[in-house]
Amino acid sequence: MLRVISKQFSIVLVFLIALSVNVFGKDVYIIHGYKSTSNYGWFNAVAQKLSKEGYKVNILNLPNADKPVLKEWLGAMQKEIQKIDRDTYFITHSLGGIATLHFLSETLKSQDKGFQVGGVVLVSPFDEELKKLPIFGSFTDKKPNYQILKNVIKNRVVISAKDDAIVPTDLSYKLAKSLDADFIQTQKGGHFMESEGYTDLPLVIEVFQNFPAESKK
Template identity: 40%
Template structure:
């Protein structure tokens, strides 16, 4: 049987205020590397004062190859940025899969500085056609992105929804330097693609 990991490429997109060194991103990259899967953590520009156009431009330059072997894992602000990028990029073929952690597409009351990313009314339902496999992971006790917003995103893009009881915002300050559920969901997508 063919190796399901062969030629797969995963892009990890961090969120507001984060860097590739934060949270569970390096751990996920190393887990995937152990499986023979290339994973790049994209260093988004000016994460403490993010600009939508700069983030879209960065995604366009760093994740330009979009095909069935391309997978994305995004966290928080990275999710809405990724969806906007993909809807604009209009890939020629469906992607391998999308895993969105603590994703949102509506304004966050406590973070008005991020409104630029959500103020434009975008029809995100088109994201369902971008990748046959889509998942949203949320935590019930997330005090930054309410789980209801992540659940709504999952419904709009017809994604599998995984809700954990105690995850906070899945930050290293919440104790999350690993995120096995994200690895497991992504790994299942990669294996299913080859069945």
């Protein structure tokens, strides 16, 4: 069931009591968005913090980020991501969210019953055309298979800001509803871009720390 969580950055909201666990062997992939790279904004800060907690973090560089094409991005992801299982997690920003959902729904459609992926944290995602950036047709013309995604992804979280002027928060909410993901909405934050001052995003770390303990074993 989708949960809507209104959040102020000054308030620490804990979903579940965080337990100290050994997360050795768990992989995190960070997937950037439009006109972005692996060095963008808050990616490195988040990667460093997760690495200290025992995760192996990989920040991908996807091709032609200024003129992205879904087929090219999926091909690059298939080359870079060799293993997907219950110890695999994804953090995405903006266009990287729908790209990752397409990648997972295609890659996992033939998996046996009971197969699971650790989780996804999607920051400012969307799955339909943006009025301000109507250039992502290859990504949004077709929806990912949400039924597959709901069945195989154990932890699903969407983060969005009420004042996002690029991806309206309503679009992120609709995606969260389709994915049956927890929806965390901040009052401020915009599109969580480097140009808006985001060189770190502690909320993502908080989400990871408060995933159910059994998913970290």
